[in-house]
Amino acid sequence: MTSRIIWQKSSYSGSGDENACVELAVVGGTIRLRESDEPEAVLTTTPAQLEAFLRGVRAGRFDHLA
Numbered sequence: 001m002t003s004r005i006i007w008q009k010s011s012y013s014g015s016g017d018e019n020a021c022v023e024l025a026v027v028g029g030t031i032r033l034r035e036s037d038e039p040e041a042v043l044t045t046t047p048a049q050l051e052a053f054l055r056g057v058r059a060g061r062f063d064h065l066a
Contacts, residue, residue, distance in 0.1 A: 009036065 013021035020037040
């Protein structure tokens with residue numbers, strides 16, 4: 001039996017189809033991320049890896065890529 005994945009998006013995202021955003025779901029101890037306007041492309045990570053990435057973003061470690 002396959003359970004349905006429940007995707008969540010930020011409360012900062014507006015409603016409606018034209019408001020593309022990143023959606024997140026927790027599935028069996030992993031975190032899945034996808035872009036709402038391209039839902040078939042799903043990235044899977046762990047909570048620890050996502051936390052490390054977010055710390056790097058906040059610290060500016062990826063600013064040179066923008």
